[in-house]
Amino acid sequence: xxxxxxxxxxxxxxxxxxxxxxxxxxxxxxxxxxxxxxxxxxxxxxxxxxxxxxxxxxxxxxxxxxxxxxxxxxxxxxxxxxxxxxxxxxxxxxxxxxxxxxxxxxxxxxxxxxxxxxxxxxxxxxxxxxxxxxxxxxxxxxxxxxxxxxxxxxxxxxxxxxxxxxxxxxxxxxxxxxxxxxxxxxxxxxxxxxxxxxxxxxxxxxxxxxxxxxxxxxxxxxxxxxxxxxxxxxxxxxxxxxxxxxxxxxxxxxxxxxxxxxxxxxxxxxxxxxxxxxxxxxxxxxxxxxxxxxxxxxxxxxxxxxxxxxxxxxxxxxxxxxxxxx
Numbered sequence: 001x002x003x004x005x006x007x008x009x010x011x012x013x014x015x016x017x018x019x020x021x022x023x024x025x026x027x028x029x030x031x032x033x034x035x036x037x038x039x040x041x042x043x044x045x046x047x048x049x050x051x052x053x054x055x056x057x058x059x060x061x062x063x064x065x066x067x068x069x070x071x072x073x074x075x076x077x078x079x080x081x082x083x084x085x086x087x088x089x090x091x092x093x094x095x096x097x098x099x100x101x102x103x104x105x106x107x108x109x110x111x112x113x114x115x116x117x118x119x120x121x122x123x124x125x126x127x128x129x130x131x132x133x134x135x136x137x138x139x140x141x142x143x144x145x146x147x148x149x150x151x152x153x154x155x156x157x158x159x160x161x162x163x164x165x166x167x168x169x170x171x172x173x174x175x176x177x178x179x180x181x182x183x184x185x186x187x188x189x190x191x192x193x194x195x196x197x198x199x200x201x202x203x204x205x206x207x208x209x210x211x212x213x214x215x216x217x218x219x220x221x222x223x224x225x226x227x228x229x230x231x232x233x234x235x236x237x238x239x240x241x242x243x244x245x246x247x248x249x250x251x252x253x254x255x256x257x258x259x260x261x262x263x264x265x266x267x268x269x270x271x272x273x274x275x276x277x278x279x280x281x282x283x284x285x286x287x288x289x290x291x292x293x294x295x296x297x298x299x300x301x302x303x304x305x306x307x308x309x310x311x312x313x314x315x316x317x318x319x320x321x322x323x324x325x326x
Contacts, residue, residue, distance in 0.1 A: 005270050006225045008204050009296035057087040058101065061152060065104050065169045072190055075099040078179060081150075096181035099150070102188050103136035103172040107154070111237040111323050114245050114280075115215025117168070119159035123247075127213035129153045131199055131233065133172035139194035141174075147186055148177045198232035203310050204293050205229075206302075208247045211310070218242040221318050224291040228310075239322050242291065242314035248276035250294070251307040263297040270294050273309035280311055285326040289316045 052058060058069035061084075074093040075081055081088050081099070091097050107128045109115045120128070133151040141147055152171040159168055174188050198219045201212040212218075212233040217240035219232040224242070234240055250272050273294035281290060293310040300307070313325055 005274070006228070006291070006293040007266060007270070007296045008228060008293055009298050052101070053090055056090065058090045059086060060088050060101055060171050061086050065106070068104055068171070069101075071101050071103060073101045074182075075101070075173065078175070081173065093187065096183070098179065098181065099173040099175035100182065100188055101171065102140065102149070102174045102190060103133065104169050105132040105136055105172060107132060107168045107170060109215050109236055111235070112215035112243065113324055114243070115213070115236075117159060119156045120214065122153075123207075123209040124214055125153045126209040127211060128215075129170040130209075131201065131213050131216055132170055135197070135199045135235075136172050137174055137188070138197045138199060140188050140190065140192060142195065142197055146176060147174050147182075147188070149174050196234075196238065198234045200230045201233045202229040203231055203244065203312070206305050208306060208308060211247060212244050214244055214246055216244050218244070218312065218314075220320075221314075224293065224312060228293060237323065239320050241318065241320050242312045243325055244310070244312050246277065246280040246311040247308050248273075248280065248311065249306055249308045250276060263300050266296075276309055277311035281313060284313065287316050288325065289314050 052070045052073040058073035060068055060073070060081075062068045072093070073088075073090045074095075074097040075088055076091040076095075076097050078098045093100065107115075107125070108117055115128075119125075129151040133149045137147065137149040150173050154168050154170070176182055176186055201210075201216075203211050203224070205211050212231065215236065216233050217236040217238070218224075219234045219238075219240050221241045222231055233244075236243055250269065270292070273292050274290075277290055277292050281288075291310075291312040291314065295307055295309075299305060315321065
């Protein structure tokens with residue numbers, strides 16, 4: 001394989017990443033709910049059949065995705081969607097309401113060898129849930145800046161390596177960015193055909209959970225040596241150019257808190273990043289190119305920023321392909 005190393009500095013980018021962190025919290029909703037059940041869910045879209053309940057309660061975090069109420073239920077207040085609750089009070093969508101349940105989306109991708117039914121850790125569960133829900137919303141409301149989405153994240157017990165492939169899922173709730181009541185103009189028309197689209201995400205944010213998740217793919221050829229933000233990300237089952245395969249942490253928390261004068265140097269950090277990325281890509285064919293993004297010296301100056309690398313893989317011929325890497 002050939003290598004495309006990239007050193008990312010943190011000094012001038014620190015403010016930009018801080019803004020990105022704030023925007024991630026405001027616009028993506030970060031972690032908005034936790035499954036409180038045993039996570040033994042079945043496969044399927046979970047949209048159910050028939051119409052969603054117009055009032056009363058809706059099931060939005062059932063143990064099995066198919067046991068949820070149909071999508072389209074409307075939530076009166078943001079506070080009604082409580083962490084870990086299987087059910088949520090709902091109101092008529094003709095009345096003013098805070099949010100709308102727009103999707104139940106499986107998180108595991110059978111097209112990726114890096115995204116399996118094994119629990120990937122909280123950072124990747126958050127990243128996966130955010131990606132899947134932002135994409136679900138974009139398929140119905142492309143380029144709409146008034147509406148964003150919050151999402152639930154399944155706990156570790158929901159990930160069952162011995163169970164069906166698509167056990168784990170996230171519940172997506174659309175709402176206005178300003179959290180005002182949704183009106184008829186804000187409604188998400190779920191009867192319209194969904195239009196697959198990419199989601200713009202970074203690959204080297206200040207926090208790993210804000211990055212494109214492991215097992216997601218970069219849609220079109222990109223110079224990963226110069227671009228780490230606003231990349232077009234799609235599921236790997238769709239046509240793409242490269243796959244995100246890992247964000248290995250290079251130094252533990254104690255090392256990450258070291259002063260800048262303890263910076264080990266470009267060669268040392270890159271060698272460590274390359275070894276970590278190579279370890280995650282064992283068994284791949286020789287016609288692949290490994291892309292490595294690693295932190296520069298000023299990345300060490302922030303005590304809250306993890307010291308990690310980004311690993312991505314594309315074919316050396318830069319061809320677009322569909323499905324898993326060989």
